Amino acid sequence: MKLTGTEIDQRVRNGDIGIEPFDPGFVSSNSYDLRLAPTLEYYTQATLDARGHNPTAETTIPEEGFVLPAGTLWIGRSVERVTSPKFVQVLHAKSGIARLGLHVHITADLIAPGHDGHIEFHLAPTVDVRVYPNQPIAQLSFELPLGNVVTRDRSQTWSADRAAQANANRGEFTR
Amino acid sequence: MTLTGPAIRDAIDRGAITITPFDELAIGEISVDFHLGRELKRCIGTDGYNRHQFEAIVIPDDGYELQPGEFYLGHTSEIIGSDMYAMRLTGKRSIGRLGLWIQIDADLGHTTACHQWTLELRCLKPVRVYPEMPIGQVSFKANLGTVLPYAGRHAKHSGAQESLHFER
Numbered sequence: 001m002k003l004t005g006t007e008i009d010q011r012v013r014n015g016d017i018g019i020e021p022f023d024p025g026f027v028s029s030n031s032y033d034l035r036l037a038p039t040l041e042y043y044t045q046a047t048l049d050a051r052g053h054n055p056t057a058e059t060t061i062p063e064e065g066f067v068l069p070a071g072t073l074w075i076g077r078s079v080e081r082v083t084s085p086k087f088v089q090v091l092h093a094k095s096g097i098a099r100l101g102l103h104v105h106i107t108a109d110l111i112a113p114g115h116d117g118h119i120e121f122h123l124a125p126t127v128d129v130r131v132y133p134n135q136p137i138a139q140l141s142f143e144l145p146l147g148n149v150v151t152r153d154r155s156q157t158w159s160a161d162r163a164a165q166a167n168a169n170r171g172e173f174t175r
Numbered sequence: 176m177t178l179t180g181p182a183i184r185d186a187i188d189r190g191a192i193t194i195t196p197f198d199e200l201a202i203g204e205i206s207v208d209f210h211l212g213r214e215l216k217r218c219i220g221t222d223g224y225n226r227h228q229f230e231a232i233v234i235p236d237d238g239y240e241l242q243p244g245e246f247y248l249g250h251t252s253e254i255i256g257s258d259m260y261a262m263r264l265t266g267k268r269s270i271g272r273l274g275l276w277i278q279i280d281a282d283l284g285h286t287t288a289c290h291q292w293t294l295e296l297r298c299l300k301p302v303r304v305y306p307e308m309p310i311g312q313v314s315f316k317a318n319l320g321t322v323l324p325y326a327g328r329h330a331k332h333s334g335a336q337e338s339l340h341f342e343r
Contacts (some may be wrong), residue, residue, distance in 0.1 A: 108267060147183075
């Protein structure tokens, strides 16, 4: 079930949801607006490796804005730090941002309950688009899940060893 | 409502959700990770009948580099299905961070479907992917109403399945 804006506001005030800083003016009917923090990350190598370390560098969006060229990839984050131990969070672009052809995530809009921190944006412009520091760029909706929430340890990252173990564990299966 | 990890585990135990092969470590707070199958298909154009043509690729153990501007079909390693819950297949946040899309707006898995799921892969930067790597997550949603068996044509196959949209 999706939380209404009224419910989001109430849950922030009673501490069930943490949004820092919180501005009631950013609450809408079913979501809370997130702003783009001034620091952007970008990959410094031409090719990426899903199994390896992919180094990045940072740049700061100046007050007059920064053009993200079509077809490029940037990693940003929200100004806000969000804590939501009970509710699923779903990341959406603001509709005005979508109409500028700018993705704020790449097929990954689900954020599990228990997430505590800034929301990461995966910015993929379809056409050249100028972005500004601290501009509202995305919205976060909240959903009540079905069942108890148990937070899993995310410290274990995928590695070749795990892949080898996974392969060893897998037997033949029927198509 | 989206099922939490314990609710998913309970559903697997009573047969309401099928994931084969199943890895306990893959269950997260609200989803189960799935992994990239070894078969890829790269779109190489269309034939005289405007049907897309594909080059078959087997991802070797040391990986295969996807290229921007190309369109690939892949598939989940796992067979995933449920007779009780609707499913939603999305990418992992760590994969989105690499600029890799895993589906094109068709994230809904119908209740009663059960097979390996085709993935639609495209990337912003060249990215090396590996067989059996975690690439996405499936979440399960409670239904409201009577469930009818899914009769879609794409539900009868596993692997990286091409479109049957224009087939009669």
